[in-house]
Each structure stands twice: as C-alpha cells, then as structure tokens.
Amino acid sequence: MRVVIIDDHQEIRSTIRSIIEGSEYPILIEGEAGSVVEGLKLIKSVEPDLIFLDVEMPDGTGFDLLSLLDHENFKVIFVTSHDEFAIKAFRFSAIDYVLKPIDSEELVEAIDKAQKLHSPATHISTLLNNQKRQENKLVLSDQKTTYLVETSEVIRCEADGNYTSFYLTENRRIIVSKTIKNYENLLIDHGFFRTHQSHLINLAFFDRYDRTEGGIIYMKNGDPIPLAIRKKESLMTTLNSFMK
Known part of the structure; x- marks a missing residue:
C-alpha cells in the first residue's frame, strides 16, 4: 500500500x-x-x-x-x-x-x-x-453493498446488539454493523428522536401516540414503536417544537 x-x-x-x-x-x-x-x-x-x-x-x-x-x-x-x-x-x-x-x-x-x-x-x-x-446524506454499508441514503428517506432505526437496522421509504431495509448510539448522535439534529433503548425515529414520519396500549407510537407506514415512560415528557416537548 x-x-x-x-x-x-x-x-x-x-x-x-x-x-x-x-x-x-x-x-x-x-x-x-x-x-x-x-x-x-x-x-x-x-x-x-x-x-x-x-x-x-x-x-x-x-x-x-x-x-x-x-x-x-x-x-x-x-x-x-x-x-x-x-x-x-x-x-x-x-x-x-x-x-x-x-x-x-x-x-x-x-x-x-x-x-x-x-x-x-x-x-x-x-x-x-x-x-x-449541511450533512443530509448518510453512507450505509452492509456486508455486500454500500448505499448513499438521504436522511429524509429514513423512517426509523432499530437496534439489535451491535447492529442497527435502517427502515427506509419504499419498504427498504439496510442492516449495518454499528450501534444505534452512533446514529443517534448524528441524526438528533435532523428531526430524529430516541424513543426507547432500541428505537430511533424520524419525527417527519410520526403519525400518532396511543396512550391506551401502554404508550405506543405509530409511524406513518404503520410500524408500532415503543415509547419508554421516561421519554414521554421529552417527546411531547420535542413534538411541540418540531411542529412550530
């Protein structure tokens, strides 16, 4: 080399x-x-x-x-x-x-x-x-392919140990060998919110919060996402500022 x-x-x-x-x-x-x-x-x-x-x-x-x-x-x-x-x-x-x-x-x-x-x-x-x-694209690599992804295409991220699954528009999914914490730090200024230890969502795809099921967020594509109790107040504050 x-x-x-x-x-x-x-x-x-x-x-x-x-x-x-x-x-x-x-x-x-x-x-x-x-x-x-x-x-x-x-x-x-x-x-x-x-x-x-x-x-x-x-x-x-x-x-x-x-x-x-x-x-x-x-x-x-x-x-x-x-x-x-x-x-x-x-x-x-x-x-x-x-x-x-x-x-x-x-x-x-x-x-x-x-x-x-x-x-x-x-x-x-x-x-x-x-x-x-202003940093609106991510490079994501799985075992075979490298992808260039707009942050606006990311609906949510889900942790699985040291791996993170990216759920994208058009029913796409990319699994990368990095922890969700890496991406939380990057995406938090782009309208993303950590709802739970294992979940990071794009608030642009937030649909509703259902209190009757113990605190479940539904994304616009229908995906149910758990909301940790300690995150509820922070979510409401973030949503209020996000919608302004």
Missing part, C-alpha cells in the same frame, strides 16, 4: 511515519507535504492508495484539496483536532479520522478500517457534498 502524509506540522507527520514504520502493515510511505498546494502535487505524482490528510492547513483545508481530485483510486484518513463539525461530517460519510495528538492504537485501527472500506469514492463524494448541503 502506497501512502502519503499531508499535514502542516512536521511533528505530526513524523509521528504518523514512526507509527506506520513500526507497524506490521506492508506500507510504503511515498512522500510528505505541508500544504494543500504541495499535497495536490504529491498526490498527482504518486497516485497513493491511502492519504493521511490534515483538516486545517495555512493555504486551505483537506476538503479543498479533495475537491480538486478524482476520488476513484485512494482512501483517506483525516487528521484533526477535536473539531465537532468536522468529526460529525466524517461520521456521516463513514470516513475514518484520528485526533491530535496522535494515538498509535487509534492510527493502526484507522488503517485497518481503511483497508476494509468499500467504494471509497462514494464516501469522499458524500463528505464533500455534505459540506455544502
């Missing part, structure tokens, strides 16, 4: 290089760059398989650099400070990242995930589009 490291801090580049060289991965570091302009030249000349890419650099961002490239032939691991906006964008697009200061175990884990990533071009394109359109 051919790798390039693009970060404006020499110490960060050196740390990444040291961790990679001390790992068991068959990785060849083809070069380093400290800016968007230098990084663009390096990527075009090397055509790497994997890019470690800083988010903020003096002459632009990692997003700026990616927007100038064809995304078909490489994968990306972002390197960032604790920037909630950027991290949320990465998670929507299912692109991995490591936080500064660099932790060796996290970096190795990110490399492992990147090697297993399907359809990297889809993930990168989604990231760039979400930057422009």
Whole structure:
C-alpha cells in the first residue's frame, strides 16, 4: 500500500511515519507535504492508495484539496483536532479520522478500517457534498453493498446488539454493523428522536401516540414503536417544537 502524509506540522507527520514504520502493515510511505498546494502535487505524482490528510492547513483545508481530485483510486484518513463539525461530517460519510495528538492504537485501527472500506469514492463524494448541503446524506454499508441514503428517506432505526437496522421509504431495509448510539448522535439534529433503548425515529414520519396500549407510537407506514415512560415528557416537548 502506497501512502502519503499531508499535514502542516512536521511533528505530526513524523509521528504518523514512526507509527506506520513500526507497524506490521506492508506500507510504503511515498512522500510528505505541508500544504494543500504541495499535497495536490504529491498526490498527482504518486497516485497513493491511502492519504493521511490534515483538516486545517495555512493555504486551505483537506476538503479543498479533495475537491480538486478524482476520488476513484485512494482512501483517506483525516487528521484533526477535536473539531465537532468536522468529526460529525466524517461520521456521516463513514470516513475514518484520528485526533491530535496522535494515538498509535487509534492510527493502526484507522488503517485497518481503511483497508476494509468499500467504494471509497462514494464516501469522499458524500463528505464533500455534505459540506455544502449541511450533512443530509448518510453512507450505509452492509456486508455486500454500500448505499448513499438521504436522511429524509429514513423512517426509523432499530437496534439489535451491535447492529442497527435502517427502515427506509419504499419498504427498504439496510442492516449495518454499528450501534444505534452512533446514529443517534448524528441524526438528533435532523428531526430524529430516541424513543426507547432500541428505537430511533424520524419525527417527519410520526403519525400518532396511543396512550391506551401502554404508550405506543405509530409511524406513518404503520410500524408500532415503543415509547419508554421516561421519554414521554421529552417527546411531547420535542413534538411541540418540531411542529412550530
């Protein structure tokens, strides 16, 4: 695997290089760059398989650099400070990242995930589009296929251990190997509500709340969803603000 490291801090580049060289991965570091302009030249000349890419650099961002490239032939691991906006964008697009200061175990884990990533071009394109359109698309992958899904297509999510089932419009269902907690944090600002330990619903598809059956929510497609007693007051408050 051919790798390039693009970060404006020499110490960060050196740390990444040291961790990679001390790992068991068959990785060849083809070069380093400290800016968007230098990084663009390096990527075009090397055509790497994997890019470690800083988010903020003096002459632009990692997003700026990616927007100038064809995304078909490489994968990306972002390197960032604790920037909630950027991290949320990465998670929507299912692109991995490591936080500064660099932790060796996290970096190795990110490399492992990147090697297993399907359809990297889809993930990168989604990231760039979400930057422009306020993160309204999710990348979801099951064992065989990677899907690009509008958040407005998601009716509800249901947990099953470490897996989450996405129930979509047109009777579609996608099962992904991530916990529902991962998606609650992403979708809560997009009109979603956690009704129960195992359920997350899109309030745009909320139909009614039936008190006579012990507290059951019915979605517009007819699906019954349990509402935890402790969530009732919060749901009513959220619905009132959602309908305004």
